[in-house]
Amino acid sequence: MAAAQVRLQGDSVPLVKIIRDLEGGSQDALKHANDVPLSLSVLAPPLTFEVLSGLYMADRAGEQKASTLSSTKFTHGVLCAELGALDLRKHTRADLVALRDRLATTRKPSTVNQMLMKLSAVLNWSVENGHLEKSFDKKFKFTKGTESTRKAFSQDQIGSLMAYANKLPEASWKRWLLSLGIITGGRLNEISQLSVSDIQTLKSGIVVIHINEVGEGKSIKNKRSERLVPLTDGAYGFDLQAFLRYVETCKQSGNDSLAQIGYRPAGEWVNQQAIPQALGESYERGLVFHSLRHSLASLMQAKGVPTTHAQAVMGHATGTVTFDIYGSGVPVAVIAEMLNGLLCGCIGSR
Known part of the structure; x- marks a missing residue:
């Protein structure tokens, strides 16, 4: 008692x-x-x-x-x-x-x-853990009225967004904020808090972003969100060398942070200005930066990408979350090859 x-x-x-x-x-x-x-x-x-x-x-x-x-x-x-x-x-x-x-x-x-x-x-x-013999929780969730208010972009729209980003100056963080969101599916806060040291070139030559919470003010959704995501040169027209020049410029100027604007102003710019302008008449209310994440997850699902590979990119703990709403242990080289095959055949890729 x-x-x-x-x-x-x-x-x-x-x-x-x-x-x-x-x-x-x-x-x-x-x-x-x-x-x-x-x-x-x-x-x-x-x-x-x-x-x-x-x-x-x-x-x-x-x-x-x-x-x-x-x-x-x-x-x-x-x-x-x-x-x-x-x-x-x-x-x-x-x-x-x-x-x-x-x-x-x-x-x-x-x-x-x-x-x-x-x-x-x-x-x-x-x-x-042996406390219960069985659970009866399978297939009893609601299936109607649960549609997500967040939408995914079409591949044509993704191409338009990258074309819009590529017209921005190479020295502008806004260009890379939008570009990285397109090719990595990273969350807005994950991309916004990237530092110079988070852009890494592995021994294999693969360039990745290291999403983590090491450093003052950095935060990720949960422990399983920490991950290495390869950057795919040419994906929808993404220019990897131009991005690396931007990173080097930040480094030479003594700026550890890649972002030139804060998280909230970045969200306002990309959601209220960049996306509507880039899409023009095809823009629909509800298409936001986070929609890029849904778009990449949807593309991986449509192309039959293994769940564990999708987990490694998206930073989710379970496959049901990765695919149903929008992993770890998979070699980065495998993920890089998968993304290269997935994204470099898309509209706008070179």
């Missing part, structure tokens, strides 16, 4: 310890669990979502950025309240469908699906 009271105050450690002692403290007891009379086995405390959340967070919280962790804790709090005392050892698909429908009474389907993703993460982790 004391552990439960402390958990309500935000500290799950005592409760987690009790559960772990119950589940793993006596292996002999677990081996003979089937011999325990039903009248005694039913006395075991229910394995609620609150308990599983505590176990999950104790194991995984360190992998999450502060902003993500805050969102996860909030969502888990809502799920704890909704699932209450339900013993998840005995949960059914009907229990989860009912949860989904309750959440949807005051939330948009897309919001509910995001919450259900966090629920699934806990349930799948619980199965993998």
Whole structure:
């Protein structure tokens, strides 16, 4: 009871310890669990979502950025309240469908699906770690009303954007902000915070950008977002040598940062000025810098690029996120070859 009271105050450690002692403290007891009379086995405390959340967070919280962790804790709090005392050892698909429908009474389907993703993460982790035998969370998310408001550019539009960028002066950061977004699918903040040292030429001769959070003021979405993304010379007309000259100019002038303008002004320029001007009559509301990311992911999916390769480029932890909404361990040379074949045959490439 004391552990439960402390958990309500935000500290799950005592409760987690009790559960772990119950589940793993006596292996002999677990081996003979089937011999325990039903009248005694039913006395075991229910394995609620609150308990599983505590176990999950104790194991995984360190992998999450502060902003993500805050969102996860909030969502888990809502799920704890909704699932209450339900013993998840005995949960059914009907229990989860009912949860989904309750959440949807005051939330948009897309919001509910995001919450259900966090629920699934806990349930799948619980199965993998032996806390649950099975989870019934598959294929019960909403499929209608969840369309992303973010759009992807067509290949013709991508070509127009690169042509627009190439008309800007070589000494202008705006040219490279837009160009790098096109050929790497990097997030606006990831591109905006690049430094001279983040542009690297590997022993193989491949030039990459190193997306990381090393340095004052730099931040990435999560730990798995750190990655090396090859720069593809000629992709849609991208001029790698001109970009390297820009980097060298920054270096010689003593500027560590490649950006000449801040993150917010950069976003305003590219979304409100560059993209509408570059696309002209083909411009549609909702096409923004982040759409470049969706465009590259969509192109990789359409061309049958392996999920692990897409993960390595996009900096996502799972293939479902990489393809459904828009990896690591794949050699950079393999990614470079893939991107070269993918992008250099596109409109505007030379």
